[in-house]
Amino acid sequence: MPKKRGKKKREEMELPANVRRGLLAHSEGLSWIESAKVANLTPHAMRQWRKHPDAENFINHAINSSLEESFGSPEQPTPALAKYFIKNFIGWTKY
Secondary structure: OOOOOOOOHHOOOOHHHHHHHHHHHHOOOOOHHHHHHHHHOOHEEEEEHHOOOOHHHHHHHHHHHHHHHHOOOOOOOHHHHHHHHHHHHHHOOOO
8 A cells, every 4th residue: 555645644643742741731730721832732733632542641641650759659668557557556566
């Protein structure tokens, strides 16, 4: 099949860097209009890009990464917290 000429459809393209910056700004709490300014796009263009198949996954990944950074991984402090509670609230001292 011959290669198509012209520009690819938005859905077939990767998310450009400026769009990723805008989506990241939205995941940090900015409105879509403010995110469009960060991405140096019109609000209409930003609305079109947020329909991209990868946009929702990108936003969710950014939110989850931000939460992990702020709270840490829940598996890390569990043994230390368990020992603390056992020692201080149950009264077992062998731990």
